[in-house]
Amino acid sequence: MSETTKLAEFAATISYEALPENVRERVKFLMLDTVGIAIRARHDADSTPALLSACQALGYESGKSRVIGSEETFTPVAAAMINGTLAHSLDFDDTHASGSIHPSAPFVPAALAAAEMAGADGKTVIAAIAAGYEVQIRLSLALGPSDHYQRGYHPSATCGTFGAAAAAGRVLGLDAKAIERAFGIAECQTSGSMRFLFDGAWTKRFQVGYAGHNGLLAATLAREGFVGPAGSVEGKDGFLASYAPSPDCARAAAGLGEVWETMKIGVKPYPSCRYSHAAMGAIAAVRAANDIIPDEVEAVEVGLPNTGWRIIGENEKFKRNPTGPVDGQFSMPFCGAVVLRQGTMGWDDYAKHLGDPDTKALTQKFSTVTDAWAEAEYPANMSGVVRIKTARGMFEEKVAVPKGEPENFMTAGEFRQKFDDLTVPYMDPDQRDALSGALLGLDKAQSVAEMLELTRCNTAAWRMAGED
Numbered sequence: 001m002s003e004t005t006k007l008a009e010f011a012a013t014i015s016y017e018a019l020p021e022n023v024r025e026r027v028k029f030l031m032l033d034t035v036g037i038a039i040r041a042r043h044d045a046d047s048t049p050a051l052l053s054a055c056q057a058l059g060y061e062s063g064k065s066r067v068i069g070s071e072e073t074f075t076p077v078a079a080a081m082i083n084g085t086l087a088h089s090l091d092f093d094d095t096h097a098s099g100s101i102h103p104s105a106p107f108v109p110a111a112l113a114a115a116e117m118a119g120a121d122g123k124t125v126i127a128a129i130a131a132g133y134e135v136q137i138r139l140s141l142a143l144g145p146s147d148h149y150q151r152g153y154h155p156s157a158t159c160g161t162f163g164a165a166a167a168a169g170r171v172l173g174l175d176a177k178a179i180e181r182a183f184g185i186a187e188c189q190t191s192g193s194m195r196f197l198f199d200g201a202w203t204k205r206f207q208v209g210y211a212g213h214n215g216l217l218a219a220t221l222a223r224e225g226f227v228g229p230a231g232s233v234e235g236k237d238g239f240l241a242s243y244a245p246s247p248d249c250a251r252a253a254a255g256l257g258e259v260w261e262t263m264k265i266g267v268k269p270y271p272s273c274r275y276s277h278a279a280m281g282a283i284a285a286v287r288a289a290n291d292i293i294p295d296e297v298e299a300v301e302v303g304l305p306n307t308g309w310r311i312i313g314e315n316e317k318f319k320r321n322p323t324g325p326v327d328g329q330f331s332m333p334f335c336g337a338v339v340l341r342q343g344t345m346g347w348d349d350y351a352k353h354l355g356d357p358d359t360k361a362l363t364q365k366f367s368t369v370t371d372a373w374a375e376a377e378y379p380a381n382m383s384g385v386v387r388i389k390t391a392r393g394m395f396e397e398k399v400a401v402p403k404g405e406p407e408n409f410m411t412a413g414e415f416r417q418k419f420d421d422l423t424v425p426y427m428d429p430d431q432r433d434a435l436s437g438a439l440l441g442l443d444k445a446q447s448v449a450e451m452l453e454l455t456r457c458n459t460a461a462w463r464m465a466g467e468d
Contacts (some may be wrong), residue, residue, distance in 0.1 A: 004233040006253035007138070008030035009354045014257075016123035017444065019130055019283040023260050024443065027126050027133075029415055031092055033267055034104045036419040037093055038086035039455055041349060042069030045089035046325065047202040051082060053363040055416055065113050065270070069426065076113040077213045080164070085209030090157070090347055091329040092271035092422075096264055097405060098379040099137045099155070100307065102208065103265050106160020107132040107167045107300045111214035114171035114219065114446045122443025122445035137261040139233070141310075145379065146307050147432050149194065153243055156209040159193025163240070164215020165222075174230040175336030179424035184228025185218035187239045197311065200326035213340070236419055263407055266405040267415070271347045272335045275308030277402035278374075279332065280382030283339045286397045287390055294341050294362055296390045303371025303385040305378035312366025314435035325350040328404035333366035336386075346377040346421060371400065381405070388439050428455035 001007075042048060056063070057077050063075030068083050087093055087105035093103050097184060111128045114120070122127075137158040140148070146157050148155065165186040169179040193209040206238065222228060225320050232238050233252055270280055279302045286292060312332040313319060322328040328335070337359050338345045353359040377383040377400055385398045400407045410418070415438060423426035423432055431454065438451040 002231055002234055003249055003252040004043060004180055004183055004231050005176070005234070006205070006232065006237070006256060007027045007135050008183060010253075010256045011135060011170050012174060012179050014127050014131045014170065014174040020129060020260065023042040023130055023262050024126060024298050026262055026265070028442055030104055030265060030267070031108060031442065032415055032419055032436060033094060034087050034108050034272075035455060036084055036422040037090055037441060038109075039069035039457065040422040041078060041086040041089035041424060042345070043066070043457070045086065045205070047089060047205055050088065051085055051206070054080060065116050066257070066455070068109075068452070068455045069457055071456055076117050077216050079116075080110040080216045080352065081209040081213035083112065083209070085205045089205045090210040090271045091273060092268050092347065094265050094267050095274040095382075096137050096140070096261065097266060097274070097382050098145075098264070099140035100149070100379065101137060101140045101159060102156040103133050103136060103163070103268050105158035106211040107136060107164035108213055109209070110164035110216040111167040112448055112452065113212075113216055114168040116452070119447055120171045121447060122442035125448060126443055128167040131170050132163040132167030133262040133265065134256065134260070135166040136160055138256075139239070139253065142240055142248050144247060146317050147244045147246065149307060149310070151243065151245075152194050154192035154194055154204065154207060157211045158190045158209060158239075158243060159358050160211035161186045161190045161214045161218070162233075164212045166215075166439040168216045169222065172219055172224055174219060178222045179219070180232075181226070181228040182218040182222035184230060184232040185221050186215055186225065186230070187232035187306035189214040189218065190345050192238060195465045196326065197330060199323075199326045202326065204326070206349075225439065232233075232381070264406055266402070267410050269403045269418070270335065271313050272345070272349075273330050273380050274402070275304060275312050276332050276335045276384075277404070278382055278399040279304065279386050280335055280339045280345065281402055282384055282386040282397035282399045283336055283345050283388070285399070286386060286395045287340060287343055290390060290395050292340070292390065292395065294358070296392070297340065297362065297365055297388060298391070299389040300336060300340070300366045301387045302366065302368045303374050303387075304332070304335060304336040304368060305374045305383065305414055306370045307378065308370055308382060308384075309370045316367065319368065320358075321364065322354060324391055328354055331363070331461070332368045333363040333431070336366055337362035340451075387446050428458050
């Protein structure tokens with residue numbers, strides 16, 4: 001049986017009852033995280049107005065599918081695209097370290113849009129999302145993330161299209177042969193470029209959302225009998241052979257139903273590239289333990305695995321001088337300077353610090369290098385080491401496993417605190433409680449409609465936040 005067929009059969013036959021209890025619970029917490037991010041991005045991300053205007057100009061408002069945090073409704077594929085873009089717009093969404101991928105944003109919104117189309121219940125949606133995680137992550141592992149990045153591709157977008165096809169196909173009730181056709185249709189739509197790194201463009205957000213659009217489109221075409229090629233994962237001119245120089249095809253379906261990659265997903269405490277988080281945690285620890293103040297800092301060296309250095313450290317002059325949130329999200333010097341100044345970092349700190357002269361001056365003291373220890377930890381861990389030079393001496397700290405990784409996971413209270421921090425400007429406490437309860441109790445829901453309705457922001461709370 002080919003890898004494509006194994007993945008399709010897994011996605012078609014997975015059930016809520018067959019999922020381990022820890023996987024069921026993890027899916028719900030990851031959904032809570034994803035929805036909270038999307039709500040804040042709907043109102044605060046600089047790319048959102050243009051995205052919505054374009055969708056309106058294209059006539060996508062003709063549908064009934066809900067957009068998270070919004071009153072508007074759109075066609076199902078547009079809702080999948082918009083919600084996926086929102087979920088990735090703050091770069092605050094979850095990650096899978098060895099897959100070097102953002103798992104939720106590309107396909108969870110596609111599963112929700114498919115659920116609105118089909119009237120699917122919460123248990124079906126949870127099972128479908130588990131299928132999407134397992135398919136998407138395994139494809140990134142099979143490609144070899146570093147090789148895929150070296151070719152200029154963004155695995156969250158490329159692999160995410162398959163995850164979306166798997167999840168949407170499961171929600172829509174496709175059998176294994178139909179999901180294999182959907183994979184073939186998805187494969188011809190896979191794309192996602194790393195070019196955004198050079199000028200802070202918004203395409204990283206969009207291409208992740210567009211993966212959901214394309215995966216839902218693929219599943220719907222397959223449902224209606226449209227024929228896609230077989231063997232799209234491992235075949236000649238298929239996904240793996242086309243997108244990496246030496247893929248491990250067997251890795252694509254290894255351990256299905258036995259090893260749950262879903263349980264290896266990490267959640268971000270900071271709204272920046274995951275490769276920066278170990279170093280940010282190390283800076284916070286050194287700062288607190290030694291009462292370091294920014295004025296005494298002479299130099300900071302951050303050591304990362306080479307893949308991370310290429311994304312957030314290479315081209316040091318550019319990284320030391322970010323001009324917008326995207327630049328900042330992928331700037332180790334900027335993120336490190338913010339943490340060195342205040343001990344932590346949240347989404348609102350981009351507006352606060354990007355134009356701050358003291359933060360700008362501190363970024364000039366940072367250098368980022370490939371570190372042998374961090375490289376040895378990779379890809380199992382996105383580790384980081386920090387060396388801070390002051391007149392009092394050199395302070396060093398290593399963090400192998402950043403906060404939010406499965407071995408250092410966030411508690412239920414920390415999840416809720418992140419959710420509240422993201423949604424407090426637009427929701428009152430009662431609405432936040434109701435939405436959180438609906439997400440964490442999704443397995444009891446007859447449909448996703450009520451949960452999505454609860455994401456629509458309380459205008460009174462919004463106005464009060466604006467007045468404050």
